[in-house]
Each structure stands twice: as C-alpha cells, then as structure tokens.
Amino acid sequence: MQPGKLPNELMAEIVFSNIRVKRDEVLVFPQVGMDCGVIDFGEDVCVLSTDPITGTSSDIGWLGVHIACNDVIAAGVEPLGLMLTIMAPPGTTESELYEIMSQADKASEELNVAIVGGHTEITPAVTRTVLSTTAIGKAKKSRVMNMLTVKSGDYIIMTKTAGLEGTAIIATEREDELKKHLDSELVERAKNMIKDISVLKEGEIAVRVGVNRMHDATEGGVLGALWEMADSSGLGIEVYGDKIPVAEETRAICDYLKINPLRLISSGCLLIATSEKKLLSEELKKEGIKATVVGRIVKKGRYIKSGTLKFPLEPPKSDELYKVITN
Known part of the structure; x- marks a missing residue:
C-alpha cells in the first residue's frame, strides 16, 4: 500500500x-x-x-x-x-x-x-x-x-492558503536543495509558514458567528478535505477550483517538485460550511485571517469548476508530500 x-x-x-x-x-x-x-x-x-x-x-x-x-x-x-x-x-x-x-x-x-x-x-x-x-x-x-452536518446551499469558506503545512515541511526537509533552485528568502518564508498552523483563532470566530460544520484540511490537502465534507454529509459539492488561494511560496515549491498544492497536506487551513458567508468572511478578515469562498454544498454531484471547465472531484489518495519526502 x-x-x-x-x-x-x-x-x-x-x-x-x-x-x-x-x-x-x-x-x-x-x-x-x-x-x-x-x-x-x-x-x-x-x-x-x-x-x-x-x-x-x-x-x-x-x-x-x-x-x-x-x-x-x-x-x-x-x-x-x-x-x-x-x-x-x-x-x-x-x-x-x-x-x-x-x-x-x-x-x-x-x-x-x-x-x-x-x-x-x-x-x-x-x-x-x-x-x-x-x-x-x-x-x-x-x-x-449542531455543528456536525453541512446543509445544501452552505458556502465553504477556506482560511489561509492551500498546502500550508506541506510547504513548511518540504522547505525544512529539503532546504539545501530548494535554495539552489529557488530564492533563499522565499524558502525561509516557506519554512516560517509552520507558525500559521493553528486554527484556534478562526475556529473561535466561526463558533461565535455560527456555522454548520468545520473541517481541518490535513492529509489529502484542500481537495481531499472538501470531498470528505461532502461524503460525510451524503451531499454533493461544487468546488471553485480557480478560487482556491495558493501562496507564492507554495506555488514555487510545488512547481519545482511537480506536485499538486491542492492535494498537499494543509493543516492550518480550516474549511467552514456556513450560510453566513459575508458576515463570517468579514469577521475573519477583521482579525487578519485570509478568508476565501471556495465552494458550495449542493444536493448531488461532486465536481470542480475552473473557468468554463468542469470535472469530477476525486476522493483523496496518498498525500503529495510522500512523493517528495522519504521516511
């Protein structure tokens, strides 16, 4: 396996x-x-x-x-x-x-x-x-x-950026190699992304505003976590693939290593299902937390929309991290 x-x-x-x-x-x-x-x-x-x-x-x-x-x-x-x-x-x-x-x-x-x-x-x-x-x-x-089930029509708000934890791990484990091919300051910033791994602040804000479900995007990345949210509810999901934020540091490292940042372990990125997308987004941004609407719960079908394209959302497989980090 x-x-x-x-x-x-x-x-x-x-x-x-x-x-x-x-x-x-x-x-x-x-x-x-x-x-x-x-x-x-x-x-x-x-x-x-x-x-x-x-x-x-x-x-x-x-x-x-x-x-x-x-x-x-x-x-x-x-x-x-x-x-x-x-x-x-x-x-x-x-x-x-x-x-x-x-x-x-x-x-x-x-x-x-x-x-x-x-x-x-x-x-x-x-x-x-x-x-x-x-x-x-x-x-x-x-x-x-009351926070265990998403509802059809809920919007999915994502905090921070995709691949957050994976970026920091790769930058630390393969630092010397990356600094030979990428800007050294970028690699240092990538290592420091580990400091953003806690979701305590955004979790407290979400509970205060009122949400239906939250899910921490760990192994399998953002796309894996979105699939799990839909699967556990028995509903479908429409993912706004071109809206999912990816940090410059993550993009550069993933491009160099030829891995998908949306399938990279993303602890620190919280996915929140809510009907209060405007209020929650505003409250998160007041606290300096990046918040992006990346999808919506629908009655059936699990798919990704990117521009005019639409393709199936696949269930999570082995995390992209294991392609580039050997135990």
Missing part, C-alpha cells in the same frame, strides 16, 4: 467494518470526514481526536500538539487536555527527547491546554521517532451536535 492515510474505501472495508461495539454514551463513531469522537456526559460532551506526526522529523513536539488540537477546535470545542505517546528508536539521545517535550510544552502553552499523560518508549519497532497525540475537549452537547 502507498504511504499516508488509508484510502477511504479501505477504511470502510478494513477499519470501520471491525468496529462493532456500540454504546449509547458514544454520540459520534468513526467515519470518513469526522475526525473526532464524541462521548455523552449529560448536558456536556467529551470530544477527542488523535493524530500522529509521520511526515517529518522536524518540530514534531510542537506540530503534534497543534495538529491534534486543530481537530477538536474544528468540532467547535476548546481543547483542554493532551495525551502524548513517543516511540523513539534505539540510539535516541536524552537531549532529543528533551527537545520534543520542550516543543510540546511550548505549543500547549500557546493553546492553554494541559498535558495530562502519555507514554514514552525506546523501541526497535520504529526507525525514527514517532509522536502520536490525543487531544481532549469539553463542550455543551447542543453546540457540538
């Missing part, structure tokens, strides 16, 4: 089909496009999400915290706690582990989320350090359950 997330059809066939135990307290079970589980505690719910960092070996402590928390934030919930699992290969130094935990501590301070537990192990089962983070949040049941 190809590197990256398991394709959706295999998730259904292999993973979801083997999850048979159901409990009344569990309100949201695993499904495509739904990154969080939701457990009922009366008027409140506990929202949980877990994510590993596998596409890079740089800044994994900082990334792990933000990536996991982004999924909880996209559910309209403030993350409160974290569980970290670190699996490191033999030969890992104490200073390397210290750096990972220092990064995680810094990120948790930025988000005001507590590290409440985890597991740390040196094992020959991995050839490089893997960090997996579980984020935990708490919210009123009514708010969370």
Whole structure:
C-alpha cells in the first residue's frame, strides 16, 4: 500500500467494518470526514481526536500538539487536555527527547491546554521517532451536535492558503536543495509558514458567528478535505477550483517538485460550511485571517469548476508530500 492515510474505501472495508461495539454514551463513531469522537456526559460532551506526526522529523513536539488540537477546535470545542505517546528508536539521545517535550510544552502553552499523560518508549519497532497525540475537549452537547452536518446551499469558506503545512515541511526537509533552485528568502518564508498552523483563532470566530460544520484540511490537502465534507454529509459539492488561494511560496515549491498544492497536506487551513458567508468572511478578515469562498454544498454531484471547465472531484489518495519526502 502507498504511504499516508488509508484510502477511504479501505477504511470502510478494513477499519470501520471491525468496529462493532456500540454504546449509547458514544454520540459520534468513526467515519470518513469526522475526525473526532464524541462521548455523552449529560448536558456536556467529551470530544477527542488523535493524530500522529509521520511526515517529518522536524518540530514534531510542537506540530503534534497543534495538529491534534486543530481537530477538536474544528468540532467547535476548546481543547483542554493532551495525551502524548513517543516511540523513539534505539540510539535516541536524552537531549532529543528533551527537545520534543520542550516543543510540546511550548505549543500547549500557546493553546492553554494541559498535558495530562502519555507514554514514552525506546523501541526497535520504529526507525525514527514517532509522536502520536490525543487531544481532549469539553463542550455543551447542543453546540457540538449542531455543528456536525453541512446543509445544501452552505458556502465553504477556506482560511489561509492551500498546502500550508506541506510547504513548511518540504522547505525544512529539503532546504539545501530548494535554495539552489529557488530564492533563499522565499524558502525561509516557506519554512516560517509552520507558525500559521493553528486554527484556534478562526475556529473561535466561526463558533461565535455560527456555522454548520468545520473541517481541518490535513492529509489529502484542500481537495481531499472538501470531498470528505461532502461524503460525510451524503451531499454533493461544487468546488471553485480557480478560487482556491495558493501562496507564492507554495506555488514555487510545488512547481519545482511537480506536485499538486491542492492535494498537499494543509493543516492550518480550516474549511467552514456556513450560510453566513459575508458576515463570517468579514469577521475573519477583521482579525487578519485570509478568508476565501471556495465552494458550495449542493444536493448531488461532486465536481470542480475552473473557468468554463468542469470535472469530477476525486476522493483523496496518498498525500503529495510522500512523493517528495522519504521516511
């Protein structure tokens, strides 16, 4: 199988089909496009999400915290706690582990989320350090359950630019090569895009304005995330392909490496389904957050429009990152 997330059809066939135990307290079970589980505690719910960092070996402590928390934030919930699992290969130094935990501590301070537990192990089962983070949040049941389903006619607002995380990872992992072929300042700017990876601010604004659904664009990129939003709702989607913003740095790096920025891992880019497109766009822009209408939910059909052209929106496959980053 190809590197990256398991394709959706295999998730259904292999993973979801083997999850048979159901409990009344569990309100949201695993499904495509739904990154969080939701457990009922009366008027409140506990929202949980877990994510590993596998596409890079740089800044994994900082990334792990933000990536996991982004999924909880996209559910309209403030993350409160974290569980970290670190699996490191033999030969890992104490200073390397210290750096990972220092990064995680810094990120948790930025988000005001507590590290409440985890597991740390040196094992020959991995050839490089893997960090997996579980984020935990708490919210009123009514708010969370009202933000689980998109509606036909909803507009999709995208924050920031496509391929944000992937651009930063590639610029860091292949810095020397890129600086031989591209402007050095551009590569440095690309590396610094990692600082925009949190969706906390836009998530808070979206909840305040009122939205129907949010989804963090991770592996599979913006197009993969848009497909997942439609698929999880059983509806169609019209994507405005020529409207999806791509930063100059992302475009230059993707052109050089011959990869598609719209299929590149895009953590930090939040997709928001709302009927309040004007108000939400204005509120986001007031806070200096780039906001672009990139599509609309329709009753049926999943397609991309670009100028006069119209073609099918394909389900996500292996992320473009794995074409250019070797583990």
